[in-house]
Amino acid sequence: MKKIVLLLAILAFLISLVTFFYSQNSSDLVYVDVNKLLDGYKRTKVVRGEFEKKAKVLKSNVDSLVTDWQKELKLYEKERSKFSKKELELKQQLLSNKQQQINNYQQAIQKQIQSEDQKATQTVVNDINDYVKEFGKKKGYKIIFGASGSGNIMYADKTADLTEEVLEGLNAEYEGEK
Numbered sequence: 001m002k003k004i005v006l007l008l009a010i011l012a013f014l015i016s017l018v019t020f021f022y023s024q025n026s027s028d029l030v031y032v033d034v035n036k037l038l039d040g041y042k043r044t045k046v047v048r049g050e051f052e053k054k055a056k057v058l059k060s061n062v063d064s065l066v067t068d069w070q071k072e073l074k075l076y077e078k079e080r081s082k083f084s085k086k087e088l089e090l091k092q093q094l095l096s097n098k099q100q101q102i103n104n105y106q107q108a109i110q111k112q113i114q115s116e117d118q119k120a121t122q123t124v125v126n127d128i129n130d131y132v133k134e135f136g137k138k139k140g141y142k143i144i145f146g147a148s149g150s151g152n153i154m155y156a157d158k159t160a161d162l163t164e165e166v167l168e169g170l171n172a173e174y175e176g177e178k
Contacts, residue, residue, distance in 0.1 A: 031145035031156050033163040037128050040167045043174045044124050051120045055113050062106050069098055131170045135162075 038044055076091055083091060136144045144162065147153040 029143050029145070030141055030160045030162050031147050031153055032132060032166050033161070034128075034146045034148045036163050037167055037170065038124065040171070041124060041128060041174070042171050043127060047120045047124055051116055054116060058109050058113060062102070062109050065102050065105065069095070069102055072098070127174075128170065131173060132166060135166055135169060 073095060076095060080088060080091075132144055132146075145153055145156075147156070
Protein backbone atom coordinates (compact mmCIF):
# COMPACT_ATOMS: atom_id res chain seq x y z
CA MET A 1 0.00 0.00 0.00
CA LYS A 2 2.87 2.36 0.86
CA LYS A 3 4.40 1.66 -2.55
CA ILE A 4 1.17 2.66 -4.31
CA VAL A 5 0.90 5.88 -2.30
CA LEU A 6 4.57 6.65 -2.96
CA LEU A 7 4.13 5.87 -6.68
CA LEU A 8 1.02 8.09 -6.85
CA ALA A 9 2.85 10.89 -5.02
CA ILE A 10 5.79 10.71 -7.44
CA LEU A 11 3.40 10.59 -10.42
CA ALA A 12 1.47 13.61 -9.10
CA PHE A 13 4.74 15.47 -8.53
CA LEU A 14 5.90 14.73 -12.11
CA ILE A 15 2.55 15.80 -13.57
CA SER A 16 2.65 19.06 -11.63
CA LEU A 17 6.23 19.71 -12.78
CA VAL A 18 5.29 19.11 -16.43
CA THR A 19 2.22 21.31 -16.07
CA PHE A 20 4.27 24.06 -14.42
CA PHE A 21 6.95 24.09 -17.11
CA TYR A 22 4.42 23.79 -19.91
CA SER A 23 2.48 26.77 -18.59
CA GLN A 24 5.72 28.73 -18.27
CA ASN A 25 6.67 28.05 -21.90
CA SER A 26 3.29 28.77 -23.47
CA SER A 27 3.14 32.49 -22.93
CA ASP A 28 -0.04 34.49 -22.94
CA LEU A 29 2.09 37.50 -23.82
CA VAL A 30 2.48 37.81 -27.56
CA TYR A 31 2.90 40.64 -30.04
CA VAL A 32 2.29 41.75 -33.59
CA ASP A 33 4.41 44.09 -35.68
CA VAL A 34 2.02 46.96 -36.37
CA ASN A 35 4.06 48.32 -39.29
CA LYS A 36 4.05 44.92 -41.02
CA LEU A 37 0.30 44.63 -40.48
CA LEU A 38 -0.32 48.07 -41.97
CA ASP A 39 1.96 47.40 -44.93
CA GLY A 40 0.73 43.88 -45.57
CA TYR A 41 -2.99 44.46 -45.08
CA LYS A 42 -4.66 44.51 -48.49
CA ARG A 43 -7.21 47.13 -47.47
CA THR A 44 -4.37 49.54 -46.67
CA LYS A 45 -3.33 49.53 -50.32
CA VAL A 46 -6.91 50.05 -51.50
CA VAL A 47 -7.62 52.89 -49.07
CA ARG A 48 -4.25 54.51 -49.81
CA GLY A 49 -4.92 54.32 -53.57
CA GLU A 50 -8.35 55.94 -53.18
CA PHE A 51 -6.86 58.68 -51.00
CA GLU A 52 -4.06 59.39 -53.46
CA LYS A 53 -6.55 59.72 -56.35
CA LYS A 54 -8.63 62.19 -54.36
CA ALA A 55 -5.56 64.16 -53.24
CA LYS A 56 -4.29 64.31 -56.82
CA VAL A 57 -7.60 65.79 -58.03
CA LEU A 58 -7.60 68.37 -55.25
CA LYS A 59 -3.99 69.34 -55.95
CA SER A 60 -4.61 69.61 -59.68
CA ASN A 61 -7.50 72.03 -58.99
CA VAL A 62 -5.13 74.25 -57.02
CA ASP A 63 -2.46 73.93 -59.71
CA SER A 64 -4.86 75.03 -62.44
CA LEU A 65 -5.92 78.08 -60.38
CA VAL A 66 -2.27 79.01 -59.85
CA THR A 67 -1.56 78.57 -63.56
CA ASP A 68 -4.51 80.80 -64.50
CA TRP A 69 -3.36 83.46 -62.04
CA GLN A 70 0.20 83.33 -63.43
CA LYS A 71 -1.16 83.81 -66.96
CA GLU A 72 -3.14 86.84 -65.81
CA LEU A 73 -0.05 88.23 -64.12
CA LYS A 74 2.07 87.78 -67.26
CA LEU A 75 -0.62 89.42 -69.36
CA TYR A 76 -0.77 92.30 -66.90
CA GLU A 77 3.03 92.71 -67.01
CA LYS A 78 2.94 92.65 -70.79
CA GLU A 79 0.14 95.19 -71.16
CA ARG A 80 0.65 97.42 -68.14
CA SER A 81 2.02 100.27 -70.22
CA LYS A 82 -1.38 100.58 -71.93
CA PHE A 83 -3.28 101.16 -68.67
CA SER A 84 -3.95 104.44 -66.90
CA LYS A 85 -2.77 104.91 -63.32
CA LYS A 86 -6.26 104.17 -61.97
CA GLU A 87 -6.55 101.02 -64.15
CA LEU A 88 -3.12 99.84 -62.96
CA GLU A 89 -4.11 100.22 -59.32
CA LEU A 90 -7.38 98.39 -59.91
CA LYS A 91 -5.70 95.56 -61.83
CA GLN A 92 -3.00 95.20 -59.16
CA GLN A 93 -5.67 95.05 -56.47
CA LEU A 94 -7.60 92.40 -58.41
CA LEU A 95 -4.46 90.30 -58.93
CA SER A 96 -3.51 90.66 -55.28
CA ASN A 97 -7.01 89.64 -54.12
CA LYS A 98 -7.00 86.66 -56.46
CA GLN A 99 -3.59 85.56 -55.16
CA GLN A 100 -4.85 85.79 -51.58
CA GLN A 101 -7.95 83.74 -52.45
CA ILE A 102 -5.77 81.09 -54.11
CA ASN A 103 -3.50 80.98 -51.06
CA ASN A 104 -6.50 80.57 -48.75
CA TYR A 105 -7.95 77.86 -50.99
CA GLN A 106 -4.59 76.10 -51.11
CA GLN A 107 -4.38 76.08 -47.31
CA ALA A 108 -7.93 74.75 -47.04
CA ILE A 109 -7.12 71.99 -49.52
CA GLN A 110 -3.98 71.05 -47.55
CA LYS A 111 -6.06 70.78 -44.36
CA GLN A 112 -8.66 68.71 -46.20
CA ILE A 113 -5.97 66.38 -47.59
CA GLN A 114 -4.46 65.93 -44.12
CA SER A 115 -7.88 65.25 -42.65
CA GLU A 116 -8.71 62.72 -45.38
CA ASP A 117 -5.35 61.01 -44.85
CA GLN A 118 -5.99 60.73 -41.11
CA LYS A 119 -9.49 59.34 -41.70
CA ALA A 120 -8.19 56.78 -44.19
CA THR A 121 -5.40 55.68 -41.87
CA GLN A 122 -7.76 55.52 -38.88
CA THR A 123 -10.19 53.33 -40.83
CA VAL A 124 -7.44 50.80 -41.51
CA VAL A 125 -6.12 50.98 -37.94
CA ASN A 126 -9.63 50.39 -36.58
CA ASP A 127 -10.00 47.32 -38.80
CA ILE A 128 -6.70 45.92 -37.55
CA ASN A 129 -7.48 46.69 -33.90
CA ASP A 130 -10.93 45.08 -34.13
CA TYR A 131 -9.50 41.99 -35.80
CA VAL A 132 -6.64 41.61 -33.30
CA LYS A 133 -9.08 41.99 -30.41
CA GLU A 134 -11.32 39.20 -31.75
CA PHE A 135 -8.28 37.09 -32.68
CA GLY A 136 -6.91 37.39 -29.14
CA LYS A 137 -10.24 36.43 -27.58
CA LYS A 138 -10.65 33.48 -29.94
CA LYS A 139 -7.12 32.19 -29.31
CA GLY A 140 -7.24 32.83 -25.56
CA TYR A 141 -4.42 35.37 -25.29
CA LYS A 142 -4.44 37.65 -22.29
CA ILE A 143 -2.35 40.38 -23.93
CA ILE A 144 -1.28 41.07 -27.51
CA PHE A 145 1.27 43.86 -27.68
CA GLY A 146 1.74 46.04 -30.74
CA ALA A 147 5.36 46.57 -31.74
CA SER A 148 5.95 49.53 -34.00
CA GLY A 149 9.72 49.82 -34.03
CA SER A 150 9.65 52.88 -31.80
CA GLY A 151 10.88 51.12 -28.70
CA ASN A 152 7.71 49.92 -27.02
CA ILE A 153 8.93 46.32 -27.35
CA MET A 154 12.69 46.17 -27.31
CA TYR A 155 12.98 42.39 -27.48
CA ALA A 156 10.62 39.51 -27.92
CA ASP A 157 11.20 35.90 -28.80
CA LYS A 158 10.11 35.08 -32.36
CA THR A 159 7.76 32.43 -31.00
CA ALA A 160 5.71 35.26 -29.48
CA ASP A 161 5.35 37.02 -32.87
CA LEU A 162 1.83 36.54 -34.26
CA THR A 163 2.19 39.08 -37.09
CA GLU A 164 2.05 36.65 -40.01
CA GLU A 165 -0.82 34.63 -38.56
CA VAL A 166 -2.83 37.79 -37.84
CA LEU A 167 -2.02 39.28 -41.25
CA GLU A 168 -3.20 36.14 -43.05
CA GLY A 169 -6.47 36.13 -41.10
CA LEU A 170 -6.97 39.87 -41.53
CA ASN A 171 -6.49 39.68 -45.30
CA ALA A 172 -8.71 36.59 -45.55
CA GLU A 173 -11.46 38.43 -43.66
CA TYR A 174 -11.07 41.50 -45.91
CA GLU A 175 -11.14 39.37 -49.07
CA GLY A 176 -14.32 37.71 -47.78
CA GLU A 177 -15.99 41.12 -47.36
CA LYS A 178 -15.30 42.24 -50.93
